[in-house]
């Protein structure tokens with residue numbers, strides 16, 4: 001795969017705040033990458049550095065292998081979409097989408113009303129713009145809405161107009177900053193599909209910034225996990241979920257927070273001879289009379305399709321287990337035994353890094 005857009009050892013400081021620390025990251029041709037991290041970890045700054053809206057304090061930005069660190073955002077032609085759609089309310093959908101083409105393809109004088117009547121050049125260019133807008137509008141199912149103003153559109157439709165406006169520019173890459181955060185659950189699911197489909201149809205490299213792991217896990221080919229200004233792991237959604245490279249990533253990923261058992265004697269869930277922290281996801285633990293780990297139930301919460309038990313093991317460690325079957329549920333105060341498939345255990349050394357658990 002060809003590298004399209006990269007950060008090479010980039011650091012960005014705002015006064016004494018180091019928002020982005022020595023980040024190297026490559027977005028390849030045609031791939032869909034998610035930049036995932038908690039609020040304030042430096043995701044938006046990373047996008048702005050890529051797009052050319054911020055200059056790095058150190059390091060380089062590369063576009064198609066060329067150093068563009070000092071190039072303007074306009075020269076890079078990278079589409080950057082924000083949480084808010086930033087459409088012009090007084091312009092129609094057609095005019096909003098056509099705007100970047102008009103700015104690029106017509107001079108200030110040629111953009112004046114009426115010039116098409118007297119100039120064949122302007123007429124020809126306007127016909128081209130109309131064709132380009134129609135093609136993109138069709139792709140995003142906006143064909144019937146071209147005469148409306150943004151105020152007459154739903155949130156999802158406004159979002160599609162913003163995508164269309166970015167798309168007509170034929171950008172080098174698409175950077176999307178939390179595009180789903182203003183949407184309700186159903187619209188969010190539809191827009192996820194929309195963005196994925198747009199990516200497939202256009203083949204542009206996409207980088208999606210999100211704090212929502214479900215968005216990242218469900219949409220991206222690769223995920224870059226960012227914590228406190230640093231990229232701590234890059235991998236496929238399955239790798240990130242099943243093989244987190246550190247306790248920090250393991251705790252960040254997963255619908256339910258992973259259980260962590262401190263190093264302890266063999267037995268319990270610890271294999272013989274290890275001094276590792278053992279991570280086990282709440283959905284990977286099960287109740288079993290022969291289970292190696294004894295624990296007391298502290299609370300039980302029914303959530304419809306699943307029940308969450310909070311427990312404490314005999315070494316005092318708090319644990320959670322998610323039950324989805326129809327088993328008889330223990331009550332608070334009961335002592336139970338827990339078992340886990342050895343393949344579901346994650347081992348971490350004292351420095352928090354992943355280590356293989358000896359067989």
Ligand SMILES: Nc1ncnc2c1ncn2[C@@H]1O[C@H](COP(=O)(O)OP(=O)(O)OP(=O)(O)O)[C@@H](O)[C@H]1O
Pocket residue numbers: 014017018019037038039040041042043044045046211
């Ligand atoms: N222009 C700025 N001046 C000073 N500090 C800034 C500036 N922009 C960002 N920061 C700081 O840099 C850090 C990273 O901010 P950034 O907006 O990149 O995070 P984020 O991960 O995108 O957060 P969110 O998900 O909340 O948007 C924060 O501590 C923020 O306060």
